[in-house]
Amino acid sequence: MIKSLRVRLMLAGATLAVLFMLGLLPALQSAFSLALREAIEQRLASDVTTLISAARVENGQLQMPALLPDEQFNLPDSRLLGYIYNRQGELVWRSRATTEAHINYTPRYDGKGNEFTHFREPGGEEYFVYDVEVKLLGGQSAAFSIVALQPVREYKLTVTGLREKLYLGFGAALLALLVLLWIGMTWGLRALRQLSLELDDIESGALESLSESHPRELLRLTGSLNRLLRSEREQRGRYRDSLGDLAHSLKTPLAVLQGVSETIAQRPENIEQARILQSQIERMSQQIGYQLQRASLRKSGLVRHQVELRPLLDSLCNTLDKVYRDKRVKVTLNVPVLAQVPMEQGALLEMLGNLLENAYRLCLGEVKVSLVLHEQGGGEICIEDDGPGVPHSQRARILKRGERLDRQNPGQGIGLAVVKDIIESYDAQLTLDDSVLGGAAFHVRLRPA
Incomplete structure (x- = not known):
C-alpha cells in the first residue's frame, strides 16, 4: 500500500492525464483525417473545374487542349489523374499521367451531379475519386462524366506520419504535465509539510501549539489539534494538582497515626499492636507514593x-x-x-x-x-x-x-x-x-x- 500522499495524488493525476490523452488522441486523429479528406475533396473539385473550363465541344466532339492550365495534368509522372467519359461510359480523354496507370473505373452517370468517393483496384491500389456529370460545355449540350483521381496511399502516409507525431507530441506533453503536476503538488503540499514540522516541534517541546498561518482548508484541523493540546495540558495540570492535594491532605492524618502508634508503643503490653500499626502506616505511605508516581509519570499523548x-x-x-x-x-x-x-x-x-x-x-x-x-x-x-x-x-x-x-x-x-x-x-x-x-x-x- 502506498503511504505517501504525494505519490498517491501523483498516480491519480497521471492516470487521469493518460486516460484523457488516450481519449483525445483518437478524436484528434479522426478530426485531422476528416479535415484532410475534405481538403482532398476540395482539391479534386478544383481540378475537375479546371478540366471543365478547358473542355470544348465542336461538331459534337470533345476537344481538349494539349496543355492544361493545371500543370499536374501535363506531367507524365503526376499523381493527379484526369479522365473524361461519355454518357455510354466510354473513355474519351485521359491526362498524360494516366499513360502508365491502368485504372478500371466506370463512371456513375446517374443524374446526381457530382460525387466524391474512393474505390479499390483489383491489384489493391486505392484512389479518391471526384466525379462530376456535365450536361453543358461551352454553352452546347453535352453529356460527359469528368473525373479526377488521386491515390489514397499519400493520404494514408500523411495520417500515419501525423499519428507518429501525435504519439511523440503527446508523450512529451504527458512528461511535461507530470513534471508540472509534481511541482504543483510539491508546492500545494508545503502546507502539510509545514504542519508536520510544527507537530515535530510540539512533540519535542519547542512549541506549545500550532500556528494559524495555514490554508483555510487546514484551519479546522489545526484548531482541533490546538484544542486537544490545551485540553491535555489542562487535564494533566489538574491531575497533578489533585494528586498534590491528595498527598498533602493524607500527610497530616498519617502523621497523627504515627504519633499515636509511638504513644501506644510506650506501654510494654501494646508493643505488638504498635508495631503492627506502624507497619500498616508505612505501607499506606508507600502505597500512596506508588499510586502518585504511577499516575504522574504517564507518557504524554502528543509530546515526544x-x-x-x-x-x-x-x-x-x-x-x-x-x-x-x-x-x-x-x-x-x-x-x-x-x-x-x-x-x-x-x-x-x-x-x-x-x-x-x-x-x-x-x-x-x-x-x-x-x-x-x-x-x-x-x-x-x-x-x-x-x-x-x-x-x-x-x-x-x-x-x-x-x-x-x-x-x-x-x-x-x-x-x-x-x-x-x-x-x-x-x-x-x-x-x-x-x-x-x-x-x-x-x-x-x-x-x-
Whole structure:
C-alpha cells in the first residue's frame, strides 16, 4: 500500500492525464483525417473545374487542349489523374499521367451531379475519386462524366506520419504535465509539510501549539489539534494538582497515626499492636507514593521527549554512592556521552532510580550500565550487578506489586512495579536475565519515538 500522499495524488493525476490523452488522441486523429479528406475533396473539385473550363465541344466532339492550365495534368509522372467519359461510359480523354496507370473505373452517370468517393483496384491500389456529370460545355449540350483521381496511399502516409507525431507530441506533453503536476503538488503540499514540522516541534517541546498561518482548508484541523493540546495540558495540570492535594491532605492524618502508634508503643503490653500499626502506616505511605508516581509519570499523548541518558546516570550514581558508601560499589557506564532516550525526564529518572537502587542494594561490589542504540530507532538499556541474582522461578513474581525477594531490608516491594508501569506506558519491554557479572540483568527495550 502506498503511504505517501504525494505519490498517491501523483498516480491519480497521471492516470487521469493518460486516460484523457488516450481519449483525445483518437478524436484528434479522426478530426485531422476528416479535415484532410475534405481538403482532398476540395482539391479534386478544383481540378475537375479546371478540366471543365478547358473542355470544348465542336461538331459534337470533345476537344481538349494539349496543355492544361493545371500543370499536374501535363506531367507524365503526376499523381493527379484526369479522365473524361461519355454518357455510354466510354473513355474519351485521359491526362498524360494516366499513360502508365491502368485504372478500371466506370463512371456513375446517374443524374446526381457530382460525387466524391474512393474505390479499390483489383491489384489493391486505392484512389479518391471526384466525379462530376456535365450536361453543358461551352454553352452546347453535352453529356460527359469528368473525373479526377488521386491515390489514397499519400493520404494514408500523411495520417500515419501525423499519428507518429501525435504519439511523440503527446508523450512529451504527458512528461511535461507530470513534471508540472509534481511541482504543483510539491508546492500545494508545503502546507502539510509545514504542519508536520510544527507537530515535530510540539512533540519535542519547542512549541506549545500550532500556528494559524495555514490554508483555510487546514484551519479546522489545526484548531482541533490546538484544542486537544490545551485540553491535555489542562487535564494533566489538574491531575497533578489533585494528586498534590491528595498527598498533602493524607500527610497530616498519617502523621497523627504515627504519633499515636509511638504513644501506644510506650506501654510494654501494646508493643505488638504498635508495631503492627506502624507497619500498616508505612505501607499506606508507600502505597500512596506508588499510586502518585504511577499516575504522574504517564507518557504524554502528543509530546515526544528526548533526554540525554549519561547526565542522569552520573547524577543517580553519585547519589547512590553516598547512600551505599560502605560498599564502595564499582560502577561501569557503557553509555555514549550524547545518547538520548525517548522518555520524559521524570519517568526516566524514576525508572533508573529504582533499578539502580536495587542493583546497589543487592550487588557485592560491581554494577554495570550499558546502552545499545538500534539503527531503526529506540534502543536497549541494561543494568547488571554481581549479586545473588534472581532464580528463574521467581522472576515473574518479583515484577508484581508488593512482591519482594529481599526480606532483610524495609520496603513494600513496589519499586519494580513502578518501573514496570512506566515502561508499559511507553510501549517498552522489561525483561530479567542472568548477568555476566554473576547477578541479575534488567533489560529495558525502548521503541522508537
